[in-house]
Amino acid sequence: MSKPQDRWRFILATAAVLLPFAWAGLRELRGRDVAHQGLLGLFAIGGYIGPIAGSIQLGVAPGTASLTANLLPLTIVLLAASVPGQRTRGWQWAGLALCLTGVLVASGANVDWDAADLWAYCLPLLAVFSLAAATLFQKASPGTSMPASTALFMQVCAVIPVFAVLACLEGEVWPPTSAGFAGGVLWLVAFATLGGYGFYWVCLQRFSIQRISGALFLTPPVTIIWTWLQFGDPLTLSAITGVGLTLLGLPLLGMSPVDGLGSSKAARHSSCSL
Known part of the structure; x- marks a missing residue:
């Protein structure tokens, strides 16, 4: 239920790219x-990519699956209260509302709810909850500090058996031997696995859940602008409006509630002293 590129890019990323950088860190790991x-x-790789790819194969329109996947930052922010120190507060809620509205307005035109059976639309939701669970688990229990290359290597290795089993069930054990397929895999390795997912995990170690979610909300605007520049797709009024709302909400969502609370207390203390 996953695409050949989705299976084999992990094997290629592990064997050809990640292992040399992760080797030193692997020798110091415990069970x-x-x-x-x-x-x-x-949860983060297999539980996210597998259900989304499966839903598309079952007939869910890619735009609909993408819109559902874009609910990931909303899910993460709503569940952030379960992680100590990551609760959403104050103006961050206003930023979340603006970003979510922008995503829905910009992506709503691509939704098609009649292309597949109703249960197939639950798969993208399952993918969203799977990656959200992995994100919150990492924030709540970071585990042993290690280089990002080592962590990504082990995470990729964990899903290789999953995609290998799916490949056997589909009868597509070996990848096609074509230049187009090889180029597609290299593209996915460089930009999706290492550039996208790898960078996401590095940011997760450094920034708050709200700021990370704000970056995820940028996915639809960036996609819309890229398709306009690269393929000449028209920029509709709803797309422009959605992008604008998302950009307005990002600074609010990225505000630090701790700093804001500290500033408020300082201001009250100053006024009382006067």
Whole structure:
């Protein structure tokens, strides 16, 4: 239920790209570190890509699957209260509302709810909850500090058996031997696995959940602008409006509630002293 490119890019990324950079860190790992990263890989990579690819194969329109996947930052922010120190507060809620409205307005035209059976539309939702669970688990229990290349290597390795089993069930064990397929895999390795997912995991270690979610809300605007520049797709009024609302909400969503609370307390203390 996953595309050949989705299966084989992980094998290529592991064998040809990640292993040389991860080798030094792998020698210092303990069993619980491997289990921790493996669990993250199963939920964040296998649990996200597998259901979305499966829903598209079952007839769900790519635009509809993409719109559902764009609910990921909303899900993460709503569940952030379960992680100590990550609760959403104040103006961040206004930013979340603006970003969500922008995504829905910009992507709503691509929705088609009649292309597949109703249950197939639950698969993108399952993907959203899977990656959201992995994100919150990593924030709540970061585990042992290690280089990003080492963590990504183990997460990728954890999903190789999953996609290998799917490949056997589909009868497509070996990838096509064509230049187009090889180029597609290299593109996915460089930009999706290492550039997209790898960068997401690095940001998760450094920034708050709200700021990370704000970056995820940029996915539809960037896609819309890229398709306009690259393929000449028209920029509709709804797309422009949605992009504008998202950009207005990002600074609010990225505000630090701790700093804001501290500033408010300082202001009250100053006024009382006067």
